[in-house]
Amino acid sequence: xxxxxxxxxxxxxxxxxxxxxxxxxxxxxxxxxxxxxxxxxxxxxxxxxxxxxxxxxxxxxxxxxxxxxxxxxxxxxxxxxxxxxxxxxxxxxxxxxxxxxxxxxxxxxxxxxxxxxxxxxxxxxxxxxxxxxxxxxxxxxxxxxxxxxxxxxxxxxxxxxxxxxxxxxxxxxxxxxxxxxxxxxxxxxxxxxxxxxxxxx
Amino acid sequence: xxxxxxxxxxxxxxxxxxxxxxxxxxxxxxxxxxxxxxxxxxxxxxxxxxxxxxxxxxxxxxxxxxxxxxxxxxxxxxxxxxxxxxxxxxxxxxxxxxxxxxxxxxxxxxxxxxxxxxxxxxxxxxxxxxxxxxxxxxxxxxxxxxxxxxxxxxxxxxxxxxxxxxxxxxxxxxxxxxxxxxxxxxxxxxxxxxxxxxxxxxxxxxxxxxxxxxxxxxxxxxxxxxxxxxxxxxxxxxxxxxxxxxxxxxxxxxxxxxxxxxxxxxxxxxxxxxxxxxxxxxxxxxxxxxxxxxxxxxxxxxxxxxxxxxxxxxxxxxxxxxxxxxxxxxxxxxxxxxxxxxxxxxxxxxxxxxxxxxxxxxxxxxxxxxxxxxxxxxxxxxxxxxxxxxxxxxxxxxxxxxxxxxxxxxxxxxxxxxxxxxxxxxxxxxxxxxxxxxxxxxxxxxxxxxxxxxxxxxxxxxxxxxxxxxxxxxxxxxxxxxxxxxxxxxxxxxxxxxxxxxxxxxxxxxxxxxxxxxxxxxxxxxxxxxxxxxxxxxxxxxxxxxxxxxxxxxxxxxxxxxxxxxxxxxxxxxxxxxxx
Numbered sequence: 001x002x003x004x005x006x007x008x009x010x011x012x013x014x015x016x017x018x019x020x021x022x023x024x025x026x027x028x029x030x031x032x033x034x035x036x037x038x039x040x041x042x043x044x045x046x047x048x049x050x051x052x053x054x055x056x057x058x059x060x061x062x063x064x065x066x067x068x069x070x071x072x073x074x075x076x077x078x079x080x081x082x083x084x085x086x087x088x089x090x091x092x093x094x095x096x097x098x099x100x101x102x103x104x105x106x107x108x109x110x111x112x113x114x115x116x117x118x119x120x121x122x123x124x125x126x127x128x129x130x131x132x133x134x135x136x137x138x139x140x141x142x143x144x145x146x147x148x149x150x151x152x153x154x155x156x157x158x159x160x161x162x163x164x165x166x167x168x169x170x171x172x173x174x175x176x177x178x179x180x181x182x183x184x185x186x187x188x189x190x191x192x193x194x195x196x197x198x199x200x201x
Numbered sequence: 202x203x204x205x206x207x208x209x210x211x212x213x214x215x216x217x218x219x220x221x222x223x224x225x226x227x228x229x230x231x232x233x234x235x236x237x238x239x240x241x242x243x244x245x246x247x248x249x250x251x252x253x254x255x256x257x258x259x260x261x262x263x264x265x266x267x268x269x270x271x272x273x274x275x276x277x278x279x280x281x282x283x284x285x286x287x288x289x290x291x292x293x294x295x296x297x298x299x300x301x302x303x304x305x306x307x308x309x310x311x312x313x314x315x316x317x318x319x320x321x322x323x324x325x326x327x328x329x330x331x332x333x334x335x336x337x338x339x340x341x342x343x344x345x346x347x348x349x350x351x352x353x354x355x356x357x358x359x360x361x362x363x364x365x366x367x368x369x370x371x372x373x374x375x376x377x378x379x380x381x382x383x384x385x386x387x388x389x390x391x392x393x394x395x396x397x398x399x400x401x402x403x404x405x406x407x408x409x410x411x412x413x414x415x416x417x418x419x420x421x422x423x424x425x426x427x428x429x430x431x432x433x434x435x436x437x438x439x440x441x442x443x444x445x446x447x448x449x450x451x452x453x454x455x456x457x458x459x460x461x462x463x464x465x466x467x468x469x470x471x472x473x474x475x476x477x478x479x480x481x482x483x484x485x486x487x488x489x490x491x492x493x494x495x496x497x498x499x500x501x502x503x504x505x506x507x508x509x510x511x512x513x514x515x516x517x518x519x520x521x522x523x524x525x526x527x528x529x530x531x532x533x534x535x536x537x538x539x540x541x542x543x544x545x546x547x548x549x550x551x552x553x554x555x556x557x558x559x560x561x562x563x564x565x566x567x568x569x570x571x572x573x574x575x576x577x578x579x580x581x582x583x584x585x586x587x588x589x590x591x592x593x594x595x596x597x598x599x600x601x602x603x604x605x606x607x608x609x610x611x612x613x614x615x616x617x618x619x620x621x622x623x624x625x626x627x628x629x630x631x632x633x634x635x636x637x638x639x640x641x642x643x644x645x646x647x648x649x650x651x652x653x654x655x656x657x658x659x660x661x662x663x664x665x666x667x668x669x670x671x672x673x674x675x676x677x678x679x680x681x682x683x684x685x686x687x688x689x690x691x692x693x694x695x696x697x698x699x700x701x702x703x704x705x706x707x708x709x710x711x712x713x714x715x716x717x718x719x720x721x722x723x724x725x726x727x728x729x730x731x732x733x734x735x736x737x738x739x740x741x742x743x744x745x746x747x748x749x750x751x752x753x754x755x756x757x758x759x760x761x762x763x764x765x766x767x768x769x770x771x772x773x774x775x776x777x778x779x780x781x
Contacts, residue, residue, distance in 0.1 A: 078606070121394055126445060173418075
């Protein structure tokens with residue numbers, strides 16, 4: 001940074017067709033230099049620190065997600081521009097995290113986007129909706145789903161990154177979303193056998 | 202011969218003067234008025250926490266009940282202020298806890314607050330009522346537990362857009378069963394779940410609750426339960442606005458909204474399922490504020506909602522509203538005062554979203570009471586800006602962000618100088634302006650000549666030379682806050698206007714052309730300013746006067762240089778740079 005002169009060139013804006021004749025780029029060329037120094041052509045000024053934000057959108061339909069890129073792919077991103085608050089940027093960052101949900105005894109699986117939910121309660125509500133035969137039973141803070149027709153209880157479990165089957169609800173929500181590969185609503189009889197095995201350990 | 206009124210009488214008169222500016226004016230009339238006023242001032246607002254020290258404030262104003270502080274510069278919102286910059290509330294809260302046992306309200310913005318400080322607040326003030334932490338960080342739900350447990354008379358807890366470390370959702374249960382004074386609760390920024398049963402019980406026993414802003418994790422199905430407990434709500438922020446295909450959620454919600462006869466403001470609406478929108482149609486005719494800026498709904502849904510809200514004064518939306526939606530707004534909402542349109546995609550234009558300058562022009566035509574605009578778009582023209590200016594000379598706040606830097610008038614390919622020039626010329630009461638697009642020094646000449654009421658100006662990627670900055674500093678008489686990034690402004694303009702800087706709250710310049718040498722001169726000439734230079738890369742050589750500074754923050758202060766800067770920030774002190 002010491003005493004170097006650098007030039008910031010105004011690049012052709014991506015979204016406008018520029019008639020070169022009407023805009024003389026030499027005139028608009030911005031230079032950063034100490035007053036009195038003559039203009040030198042130099043390397044492009046580097047913006048310190050780049051952030052790469054994923055383009056976000058809550059739309060699930062493919063057509064709505066299509067984005068026409070009008071800028072060159074290699075365009076550098078500028079820190080803090082456009083001036084959108086970090087809070088809002090974080091809200092907009094929406095990855096999809098679709099995981100399979102299997103229910104013991106059901107003929108087919110469903111998929112849910114975990115990023116849509118902010119907590120376990122919401123996820124359980126979603127299960128209630130997807131498998132309309134269920135109601136949520138929260139017994140002693142253990143999350144369970146129940147089929148009121150035959151009284152069968154289902155315990156939500158998930159397979160984590162290590163391939164282990166875990167009980168849903170132990171870890172903070174965000175950690176769960178990150179490590180969950182798929183979900184299985186296990187019939188309680190099977191789950192009880194499993195937990196009894198654990199108790200013997 | 203003038204007989205002065207007895208002190209008690211003057212004090213009583215002063216008690217009707219509540220605005221800070223008026224109080225400040227009263228205090229400089231004469232010595233005795235200064236003394237009387239300072240002893241009975243109840244509210245203090247400090248726009249820059251480093252401009253004064255807690256000790257000075259406490260010595261001058263011993264009977265304060267309400268304090269409002271701001272810490273980091275505004276550009277902290279956009280990641281331009283590095284980690285560890287400062288803005289620590291600790292010493293303020295510490296000293297106030299000892300000096301103001303009757304303090305009732307603390308409002309902090311862009312500050313770092315710790316759990317220890319929150320605990321201290323909760324135990325130090327006998328009649329504590331209001332805690333607002335806007336865009337703050339550094340605390341967790343443990344601190345909130347202390348507030349909940351100990352502040353028996355709490356009225357307002359507002360965590361607006363703060364970053365809270367979530368330890369548990371059970372902090373809400375720390376409000377004792379006897380606690381019934383809550384009037385306003387904003388937990389919309391909390392990432393994870395709060396205990397719903399605790400929330401429900403809290404709402405049920407708070408008959409004065411007027412504002413409730415939930416976080417995303419509160420399921421829609423639970424919203425109706427809460428609304429049934431609190432039909433007196435005036436402001437509501439929903440959680441996630443979607444649910445499965447269960448019709449009972451919809452009907453319960455619809456019924457609950459019907460019961461809310463006082464509801465004037467709605468926000469939240471994260472993850473909206475449009476089929477649930479009609480559930481709140483019954484409150485639309487009374488709505489004055491609607492924040493749909495996290496909802497990706499489009500026409501016809503959004504147009505339908507807007508057409509049902511004739512009393513709308515404030516609307517926040519995403520650019521999904523498109524020009525068509527803004528046309529509908531212009532037709533339906535004749536009382537609109539404030540419009541904010543946010544981008545849904547941050548960099549490139551979404552081909553499916555048709556939001557152009559036309560939308561803003563329509564609103565400027567149709568909404569005669571429009572005063573405040575924040576508009577993100579991809580294209581603009583001088584003619585549109587001129588039309589807007591002529592339509593709405595009553596604008597007080599105009600913030601335009603054309604997303605691609607240095608974008609010219611898309612019709613003529615000219616800079617947007619005359620467009621913004623028209624804005625400052627016609628809108629004589631403009632107090633806040635944010636520029637964007639391709640701009641030369643001309644626009645600053647217009648601003649310096651016409652924008653006489655300008656209080657805050659934000660500039661990015663604009664101008665040709667120091668003349669631009671000089672026009673602003675020499676022309677804008679009451680300018681208080683100036684923030685500049687990536688402009689070719691440097692030493693000459695700065696040093697030609699040093700006295701001006703002492704009349705301003707602060708000046709921020711990043712990625713401009715200011716040298717260390719100029720900073721030293723500025724500091725020498727103006728000892729009442731703190732001249733802070735950031736050197737994150739460690740490349741700055743303070744002995745080399747021609748070295749350009751990456752970030753410069755200059756502000757007036759009576760507290761001297763601050764001592765809580767991180768290692769990469771230097772304060773210029775007369776002849777040398779001091780690093781603490």
